[in-house]
Amino acid sequence: MLRVLKFGGTSVGTLERIDNVAQIIKKFIDAGDKIVAVVSAMSGETNKLLEYASHFSNDPVKKELDMLLSSGERVTSALLSIALNDMKIKATSMSGREAGITTDDCYTYARIEHIDTKNLINSLDNSNVIIVAGFQGISKDTSRVTTLGRGGSDLTAVALAGALSADVCEIYTDVDGIYTTDPRIEPKAKKLNKISYDEMLELASLGAKVLQNRSVEMAKKLNVNLISRSSFTPEIEGTLITKEENIMEKPVVSGIALDRNQVRVGMYGVADKPGIASSIFTALADDNINVDMIVQTVGNDGKTNLDFTIPTADLESTKKVMEKFQKDTQDIDYNDSVCKVSIVGVGMKSHTGVASKAFTALAKDNINIRIISTSEIKISMIIEEKYAELAVRSLHDAYDLDK
Amino acid sequence: MLRVLKFGGTSVGTLERIDNVAQIIKKFIDAGDKIVAVVSAMSGETNKLLEYASHFSNDPVKKELDMLLSSGERVTSALLSIALNDMKIKATSMSGREAGITTDDCYTYARIEHIDTKNLINSLDNSNVIIVAGFQGISKDTSRVTTLGRGGSDLTAVALAGALSADVCEIYTDVDGIYTTDPRIEPKAKKLNKISYDEMLELASLGAKVLQNRSVEMAKKLNVNLISRSSFTPEIEGTLITKEENIMEKPVVSGIALDRNQVRVGMYGVADKPGIASSIFTALADDNINVDMIVQTVGNDGKTNLDFTIPTADLESTKKVMEKFQKDTQDIDYNDSVCKVSIVGVGMKSHTGVASKAFTALAKDNINIRIISTSEIKISMIIEEKYAELAVRSLHDAYDLDK
Numbered sequence: 001m002l003r004v005l006k007f008g009g010t011s012v013g014t015l016e017r018i019d020n021v022a023q024i025i026k027k028f029i030d031a032g033d034k035i036v037a038v039v040s041a042m043s044g045e046t047n048k049l050l051e052y053a054s055h056f057s058n059d060p061v062k063k064e065l066d067m068l069l070s071s072g073e074r075v076t077s078a079l080l081s082i083a084l085n086d087m088k089i090k091a092t093s094m095s096g097r098e099a100g101i102t103t104d105d106c107y108t109y110a111r112i113e114h115i116d117t118k119n120l121i122n123s124l125d126n127s128n129v130i131i132v133a134g135f136q137g138i139s140k141d142t143s144r145v146t147t148l149g150r151g152g153s154d155l156t157a158v159a160l161a162g163a164l165s166a167d168v169c170e171i172y173t174d175v176d177g178i179y180t181t182d183p184r185i186e187p188k189a190k191k192l193n194k195i196s197y198d199e200m201l202e203l204a205s206l207g208a209k210v211l212q213n214r215s216v217e218m219a220k221k222l223n224v225n226l227i228s229r230s231s232f233t234p235e236i237e238g239t240l241i242t243k244e245e246n247i248m249e250k251p252v253v254s255g256i257a258l259d260r261n262q263v264r265v266g267m268y269g270v271a272d273k274p275g276i277a278s279s280i281f282t283a284l285a286d287d288n289i290n291v292d293m294i295v296q297t298v299g300n301d302g303k304t305n306l307d308f309t310i311p312t313a314d315l316e317s318t319k320k321v322m323e324k325f326q327k328d329t330q331d332i333d334y335n336d337s338v339c340k341v342s343i344v345g346v347g348m349k350s351h352t353g354v355a356s357k358a359f360t361a362l363a364k365d366n367i368n369i370r371i372i373s374t375s376e377i378k379i380s381m382i383i384e385e386k387y388a389e390l391a392v393r394s395l396h397d398a399y400d401l402d403k
Numbered sequence: 404m405l406r407v408l409k410f411g412g413t414s415v416g417t418l419e420r421i422d423n424v425a426q427i428i429k430k431f432i433d434a435g436d437k438i439v440a441v442v443s444a445m446s447g448e449t450n451k452l453l454e455y456a457s458h459f460s461n462d463p464v465k466k467e468l469d470m471l472l473s474s475g476e477r478v479t480s481a482l483l484s485i486a487l488n489d490m491k492i493k494a495t496s497m498s499g500r501e502a503g504i505t506t507d508d509c510y511t512y513a514r515i516e517h518i519d520t521k522n523l524i525n526s527l528d529n530s531n532v533i534i535v536a537g538f539q540g541i542s543k544d545t546s547r548v549t550t551l552g553r554g555g556s557d558l559t560a561v562a563l564a565g566a567l568s569a570d571v572c573e574i575y576t577d578v579d580g581i582y583t584t585d586p587r588i589e590p591k592a593k594k595l596n597k598i599s600y601d602e603m604l605e606l607a608s609l610g611a612k613v614l615q616n617r618s619v620e621m622a623k624k625l626n627v628n629l630i631s632r633s634s635f636t637p638e639i640e641g642t643l644i645t646k647e648e649n650i651m652e653k654p655v656v657s658g659i660a661l662d663r664n665q666v667r668v669g670m671y672g673v674a675d676k677p678g679i680a681s682s683i684f685t686a687l688a689d690d691n692i693n694v695d696m697i698v699q700t701v702g703n704d705g706k707t708n709l710d711f712t713i714p715t716a717d718l719e720s721t722k723k724v725m726e727k728f729q730k731d732t733q734d735i736d737y738n739d740s741v742c743k744v745s746i747v748g749v750g751m752k753s754h755t756g757v758a759s760k761a762f763t764a765l766a767k768d769n770i771n772i773r774i775i776s777t778s779e780i781k782i783s784m785i786i787e788e789k790y791a792e793l794a795v796r797s798l799h800d801a802y803d804l805d806k
Contacts, residue, residue, distance in 0.1 A: 057488070
C-alpha cells in the first residue's frame with residue numbers, strides 16, 4: 001500500500017516530535033507499506049525567517065522570500081531522513097525540485113502545474129520512505145524555487161498522492177479529525193468517520209480550519225482519499241474525506257459550521273436605476289472582495305434595500321468601493337457584530353424540511369435570522385454574533401448530531 | 404571590474420552584520436563593478452543543525468547531512484539579496500546548483516569537478532550582484548546537493564573567480580590580512596601587502612589560519628588573485644595573494660609561522676633491516692597520517708635513531724600503527740611538548756645565509772633545535788614548546804620583519 005503522509009509544523013515542531021513522526025512511519029513500514037512523507041518547517045521557523053526578512057525590507061522581493069522560506073522544509077526533511085536511517089529504515093529526503101514539482105512563477109503563492117514522478121518512482125524502488133520538503137516547487141520558466149503559500153504542504157501531499165495514485169493521503173495535524181461542530185463550543189460534538197469532499201469544502205470555508213480548501217478541492221479533482229488525523233494521537237483513526245459515492249450512509253446533516261469573520265453591509269433606499277446592483281457587485285469583484293450572501297428586499301415605502309455579507313478582512317476596501325455608490329442610496333450601514341452559522345450535509349439533497357427544523361430551533365431561542373442562503377448541501381444563516389454559541393448548540397441538538 | 408567576494412560566518416553572523424556586508428557591496432556597485440558574492444551560513448547555524456542531527460543519530464547519513472547543512476547558506480544568500488534589492492541594487496541569490504557547481508559524490512567533503520557558468524553569466528546581464536550560497540554543489544552522478552567540507556565557501560569563491568575569470572577574489576573574515584607573524588605573540592607584526600601563493604601555502608599549513616590551504620592551492624592553479632581582508636574594517640586594503648611574478652620586491656623572509664600541534668616521535672635503536680623506514684612510513688601513510696619532518700641519525704653506539712613529527716590529532720592512530728614496529732626498535736618515545744617554528748620567504752631562493760641567521764638567533768636565546776627541515780622557500784625547526792613565543796619574537800626581530 002502506498003501512503004502519502006503529511007506532517008505539519010506542530011507535528012514536527014521539536015526534535016522529540018520528529019522522533020514521534022519517525023515512529024508513526026515505522027509502524028507503516030513494519031506493516032509492509034511504502035511511504036511518501038511530506039513535511040512542513042518546524043513550527044516557528046517560517047515566522048523567524050519572515051522576521052529576518054522584515055529587518056531588511058518592508059516589502060522583500062518575492063522570489064528571494066521563496067529561496068529563504070523553502071529552506072525550513074528542507075531542514076525537516078533531512079532530519080526525519082536521518083532519524084529513519086538511524087532506525088535502519090531506508091529513507092531519502094527530496095526537495096520540491098527533486099520530487100519533480102513544477103509550478104507557475106507566482107512567487108510566494110505559486111500553483112502546481114505538473115508533477116514529473118520519474119525520480120520519485122525510481123527512488124521508491126530503493127527506499128521505503130521518501131521525505132519530500134513540502135510547500136515548494138520550481139518555476140517551469142525560471143527553474144527557481146517557488147513556494148505555494150498558505151497550506152502549501154497539504155497541497156504538495158495531495159498533488160503527490162494524485163500523481164502517484166497513492167491509496168490514501170493522510171494529513172496529520174494536532175486535531176484528530178473533522179467534528180460535527182467546534183468542540184470548544186459544543187462539547188458533545190462528535191468526530192465524523194467519513195465526509196464527502198463537498199461537505200468538507202462547505203465546512204472548511206465556513207470556519208472549521210483543519211484543512212485548507214485548496215487542498216480539498218485538489219483532492220476532489222484528483223480523486224484522492226484524504227484522511228484528517230492527529231500525530232499526537234495516531235492510534236485514533238481520523239476522518240476520511242472522499243467521494244460521495246464512497247459514503248454508504250448519507251446523514252441529512254453532517255456538521256454545523258460557524259464563521260465569525262463576517263460583516264453585514266446594508267444599503268437602504270437604493271435608487272431605482274436599472275443595473276445598479278450589478279454595478280455594485282462588479283465593482284466589489286474587481287477589487288477581489290468576496291461577497292457571500294446577498295438579499296434584495298422592497299420595503300414598505302416601496303424603496304429597495306440591499307443586504308450582503310463580506311469577510312471582516314475586506315471591510316476597509318469595501319468601504320472605499322462603496323463611496324462611489326453613496327449618491328445612489330439613502331444610507332449604508334456596516335454591521336460587524338454578526339456571524340454566519342451553517343448546516344452542512346449531503347443528505348439534504350433528498351430530504352425536505354431540513355431548513356424549517358433550523359428555523360424552529362433558532363426561533364425557540366429567540367434568535368432572529370437576518371439573511372438566509374441555501375445551496376444543495378448547506379443552509380447558511382446570518383445572526384447576531386452574541387447568539388453564535390447558543391445557535392451552534394441548538395442546531396447541533398436539533399439535528400441529533402451527538403447521537 | 405568583476406569581483407568575487409566571499410563573506411564568512413562571522414561576517415554574516417547577525418542581521419546587522421549582513422547590513423554591513425550590503426554596504427560593502429554597495430560601494431563597489433556605486434563604483435561600477437559587477438559582484439559575485441559567496442556567503443556562508445550565519446555563524447552558529449551550522450553547529451545548531453549538526454546538533455539537531457546528532458539528536459537522531461551518532462552517525463547521520465552523509466547525503467542527508469548535506470541536505471541539512473546546505474540550507475544555512477541558502478538563508479544567508481536570500482537575506483542578503485533582500486537587503487540589496489531594498490537598496491535598489493539588482494541582486495539575485497543562487498544555490499550551488501543554480502550557480503552551475505557540480506562535484507563528485509563524496510557527501511560532506513565533495514570536490515568541485517566543474518562549473519557551468521552559463522546561468523551565472525546570463526544573470527550578470529540582468530543583475531549587478533549574484534549572491535551564491537557557498538559550501539555546496541550538486542553531485543554530477545545523483546544531482547543531489549553536496550557540501551564541500553571545511554573552508555568550502557572559500558573554495559566556492561575561488562572556483563567561481565577562476566571560472567568567470569574575475570579580476571579579483573576577496574575573502575572577507577574578521578582579520579584584516581596576512582601578518583608577518585601572529586600579532587598576539589609579536590605585537591610588532593606587520594600586515595603584508597602582497598605574498599605569493601607558495602609562501603601563503605607554507606604559512607597556512609604552519610598555523611596562520613586565515614585561509615584554507617585547499618583554497619590557496621586552487622587559487623594558484625586557476626591563477627586567481629586572492630585578497631584576504633576584513634568585513635569589520637573594509638577600509639583597510641588587506642593582503643594580496645598572487646603569482647610570484649606579480650611581486651616586484653621579493654623579501655628574503657615574509658613571515659614566521661608557529662604550529663603547536665606537533666608531536667615528535669622518536670624511535671631509538673631501530674633494527675638494521677633493509678627497508679624498515681620505508682615500511683614504517685608506508686604504514687602511516689596508509690592510515691592517512693600526515694608525517695611531516697623526518698630525521699635519521701646514527702648514534703654513538705652505531706645504532707640507528709629515527710625522528711619524525713606528526714599532527715597532535717593523529718597521535719592515537721599513530722600509536723596503534725607503531726605497535727607493529729615495537730619489535731624492531733629498542734624504544735619509542737612520543738613528545739607532544741614540542742612545536743614547529745617556520746621561516747617563510749620566496750627571496751630565500753636567491754639568498755644564502757638565511758638559515759644560519761635563524762640558528763644564531765635561537766642559539767643566543769639558548770633554544771635547542773631538535774629537528775630541522777628546509778625547502779626552497781622555508782626553514783622549519785622543531786623546538787621545545789615552552790620557547791615557542793620567544794623563538795617567534797627572536798626570529799621576527801632577526802629578519803627585521805617589523806621594519
